[in-house]
Amino acid sequence: MLEKALYGDKKYWSLVFILGGFILLGLFFYLKQYNTGLTITGLGRDVSWGFYIAQLTFLVGVAASAVMVVLPYYLHNFKVFGKITILGEFLAISSVTMCMLFVVVDLGQPFRMLNMFLHPSLNSVLFWDSVVLSVYLLLNLIIGWTLLGAERKGIAPPRWVKPIILLSIPWAISIHTVTAFLYCGLAARPFWMTAVLAPRFLASAFAAGPALLILFSFILKKYTKFDAGKEAVQKLAMIATYAMLANIFFILMEIFTAFYSNIPEHIDHFKFLFVGLQGNTLMVPWMWASSILAVIAALLLVIPKSRNNTTTLGIACVAVFLSIWIDKGMGMIVAGFTPSPLHVVVDYWPTWPELFISIGIYAIGLLMITGLYKIALSVRGEA
Numbered sequence: 001m002l003e004k005a006l007y008g009d010k011k012y013w014s015l016v017f018i019l020g021g022f023i024l025l026g027l028f029f030y031l032k033q034y035n036t037g038l039t040i041t042g043l044g045r046d047v048s049w050g051f052y053i054a055q056l057t058f059l060v061g062v063a064a065s066a067v068m069v070v071l072p073y074y075l076h077n078f079k080v081f082g083k084i085t086i087l088g089e090f091l092a093i094s095s096v097t098m099c100m101l102f103v104v105v106d107l108g109q110p111f112r113m114l115n116m117f118l119h120p121s122l123n124s125v126l127f128w129d130s131v132v133l134s135v136y137l138l139l140n141l142i143i144g145w146t147l148l149g150a151e152r153k154g155i156a157p158p159r160w161v162k163p164i165i166l167l168s169i170p171w172a173i174s175i176h177t178v179t180a181f182l183y184c185g186l187a188a189r190p191f192w193m194t195a196v197l198a199p200r201f202l203a204s205a206f207a208a209g210p211a212l213l214i215l216f217s218f219i220l221k222k223y224t225k226f227d228a229g230k231e232a233v234q235k236l237a238m239i240a241t242y243a244m245l246a247n248i249f250f251i252l253m254e255i256f257t258a259f260y261s262n263i264p265e266h267i268d269h270f271k272f273l274f275v276g277l278q279g280n281t282l283m284v285p286w287m288w289a290s291s292i293l294a295v296i297a298a299l300l301l302v303i304p305k306s307r308n309n310t311t312t313l314g315i316a317c318v319a320v321f322l323s324i325w326i327d328k329g330m331g332m333i334v335a336g337f338t339p340s341p342l343h344v345v346v347d348y349w350p351t352w353p354e355l356f357i358s359i360g361i362y363a364i365g366l367l368m369i370t371g372l373y374k375i376a377l378s379v380r381g382e383a
Contacts, residue, residue: 004374004375004378004379005371005372005374005375007378008374011223012370012374015370016367016370019363019364019366019367019370020363020367022359022360022362022363023360023363023364023367024360025356025359025360026356026357026358026359026360026361026363026364027360028356029352029353029356029357029360030105030357030360032353033105033108033353033357034108034109037108038108040351040353040354041350041351041353041354042348042349042350042351042354043348044346044348046337046338046340046344046346047334047337047338047346047348048337049106049333049336049337050333050334050348050350050354051330051350051354051355051358052102052103052105052106052354052357052358053102053106053333054328054329054330054332054333054334055098055102055329055358055361055362056099056102056103056106056179057179057201057328057329057332057333058208058324058325058328058329059095059096059098059099059102059365060095060096060099060133060175060176060179060205061176061201061202061204061205061208061209061324061328062091062092062095062205062208062209062212063091063092063095063096063099063133063136063172063175063209064092064172064173064175064176064202064205064206064209065088065091065092065172065205065206065208065209065210065212065213066088066089066091066092066140066172066209067168067169067172067173068088068206068209068210068236068239069081069084069085069087069088069210069213069236070085070088070089070165070168070169070172071169072235073085074162074165074166074169075166075169078235080229080231080232080235081232081235083226083227083228083229083232084213084217084228084229084232084236086144086147086148086376087213087216087217087220087228087373087376088209088213089140089143089144089147090140090144090369090372090373090376091209091212091213091216091369092136092140092172093137093140093141093144093368093372094365094366094368094369094372095365096133096136096137096140096175097137097364097365097368098361098362098364098365099133100133100134100137101361101364102358102361103130105357105361116130117130125178125181125182125185126182128178129175129178129179129181129182132171132174132175132178133175135171136168136171136172136175139164139167139168139171140168142161142164143161143164143165143168144372146158146161147161148375148376148379151379152379173202176198176201176202176205177198177201177202179201180197180198180200180201181198183197183332183336184197184198186336188341189336189337190263190265190266190269191266191269191335191336192336194254194257196250196253196254199246199250200247200250200251200254201328203243203244203246203247203250204243204247204324204327204328205243206239206240206243207240207243207244207246207247207320207324208320208321208324208325210236210237210239210240210243211240211316211317211318211320211321212317212321213236214233214236214237214240214313214314214317215314215317215318215321216369216373217232217233217236218310218314220373220377224377225377226377233313234307234308237301237307237313237316237317238307240301240316240317240320241298241301241302241307244294244297244298244301244320245298245302247294247324248294248295248298251327254270255270258270268339268343269335269336269338269339270335272335272338272339272345273287273331273335274287274288277338277339277345278339278345279345280338280345280347282347282348282349283330283331283334283335286326286330286331287326287327287331289326290322290323290324290326290327290331291323293319293320293322293323293326294319294320294323294324294327296316296319297316297317297319297320297323300312300313300315300316300319301313301316301320334348
């Protein structure tokens with residue numbers, strides 16, 4: 001079936017070549033980072049995790065969100081998601097791949113990753129995070145390819161794949177839970193040390209992922225013959241609505257707890273994000289933009305009339321995605337390090353090499369999605 005990705009019209013190949021150009025640009029800057037070291041990034045002693053790890057945190061949630069279409073379809077026989085399930089599984093494959101690539105570039109020297117597997121520390125959350133991500137990638141590859149192969153032949157999927165599908169459901173939740181444990185287990189970082197972090201991660205994942213799937217469905221409907229169906233899109237919109245409301249609720253809980261308890265170590269991180277601290281206001285406009293987008297998205301999704309309208313639903317999904325990307329993609333990581341345990345505010349902002357390397361990795365993910373969706377739609381066209 002891989003050969004189907006080698007055939008397409010001018011629009012398809014134009015997109016492939018554009019993404020290929022961004023990949024080459026990212027590779028150029030990565031080679032520069034490989035030779036020079038992480039000194040070309042904005043990272044330092046006080047802020048040792050930055051834009052790379054922020055993208056890992058966000059994309060793990062996008063990968064985990066595939067469970068929101070897999071669970072209803074396979075566990076509850078919700079046939080409405082029949083067309084869109086394969087899109088969710090292939091989105092998970094590309095998202096996990098990008099997660100792993102962001103870990104590679106963050107290490108500086110990629111061969112250091114071998115130490116984690118050759119000399120594993122069983123009490124290391126990072127080791128277990130790498131395990132659950134690798135297994136989740138393998139599960140989705142087996143499920144997606146097996147089901148698509150059965151659909152191409154016009155036969156029922158083999159029975160042995162059903163237990164793997166059922167295993168992938170709790171595994172999807174585990175990948176983002178373990179990622180949250182990476183942060184909330186660090187006692188010196190009070191911004192992360194909260195029991196609500198894992199539920200907050202899952203809520204944001206189950207909002208951003210379905211929102212992205214809806215946007216992909218709209219794009220595929222416009223440029224191909226694929227139509228996910230209005231009912232499937234509306235059900236995904238409902239999932240995104242409840243998850244976004246839960247995400248906003250969890251954030252408000254965090255803010256209330258920090259300010260009502262009046263613990264300076266907790267309050268300072270929120271001050272840094274929303275009003276600035278020690279003259280540093282770098283994150284303030286971004287976090288207010290994230291908050292405003294979250295409110296706009298919630299209003300558009302809650303009102304049935306705007307949720308049922310394709311245009312306003314698309315705007316709401318973009319707002320959901322951008323709001324959560326800013327919050328988890330930058331605010332969550334940088335604020336955890338700022339201020340430092342010594343109460344020092346250190347400037348951090350991704351450098352141009354960091355941004356171009358990240359764009360290159362996103363281009364790899366989009367190229368994978370393009371190829372996988374092309375294969376899936378070609379197989380279904382034959383069927």
